Amino acid sequence: MKKLSLVVLSFLLLLAGCGQADTDDAYNTAIQKGLDAIASENYIKAEAAFELALEDKKSDDKAKAYLVQTKAMQAATDAYAKKDYRKTKEEVANVIQEKKGSDALVQKATALQTKVDTLEKQEQNLQTKWTAIEKAIQAKDYDTASTQVTALLQEDLAEFPAIKKQAEEAQTKITMEKQALVKQQEEAQAVKEKQEAEQKTAEKEVPMDGADANVEAVLPTGDEIYQAGAALIYADMMAQGQPAGSFIIDENYQWQGEDMAATYAFQVYDAESPNPIATYWYFADTQEVQRQ
Known part of the structure; x- marks a missing residue:
């Protein structure tokens, strides 16, 4: 057992x-x-x-x-x-x-x-560069902004798609605003040169007794006045940081003065509301504008 x-x-x-x-x-x-x-x-x-x-x-x-x-x-x-x-x-x-x-x-x-530490340092560096680009755009220093954006896009941005998208959009915006500004300046210069030429012609044709009829015959037309004044106002608004397309220059300007020394008042409105945002005086004789 x-x-x-x-x-x-x-x-x-x-x-x-x-x-x-x-x-x-x-x-x-x-x-x-x-x-x-x-x-x-x-x-x-x-x-x-x-x-x-x-x-x-x-x-x-x-x-x-x-x-x-x-x-x-x-x-x-x-x-x-x-x-x-x-x-x-x-x-x-x-x-x-x-x-x-x-x-x-x-x-x-x-x-x-x-x-992760390396990426965070890279992101901080890229953000610093992006801030500099934004400042250049706000200052209308398009040449500097364009150079900085081009340099930024040449960096490896595979890990930073948001920054890459911002830079690409900024590049497009810089090109468009720069072209718009150049066009407005060229139009303003063309109108100015045309009016100066017409004024010289009028001065040659005016008789010694100062007959006013000939002077009135060479005064600028309404369209010419608006184009000249609006071009200068547009350039000034852009220079003060107002984005293109955010404002409208009213075509119903007011006239004061006589002959070539006339002064015209223009109202500038917000593009998205009827609220006026600025008043400009356009001096036809000197081809200058002054914001009130």
């Missing part, structure tokens, strides 16, 4: 030993699969492997630490893809501070931290 008991006991111990061996093998296999997945940066697969290891050894500190690290690294990777650098750094810190975790994960987290 005693011999039978000893045989049964030995058999049970053998079974227990085999069961423990199987558990250890499953645990070790799961841990190794998790580490292999970390090496290939497949953190979702690694997380599943470490959870499987904890099913075999529920209180294992190493498997718990690996799992915590892996979840944090996956979160950091997701945040980085969304360019949420603050969240990225928070999760990276969670990976690094795990004392019993994977050294491989710590190395990868540290590398990601360095990359």
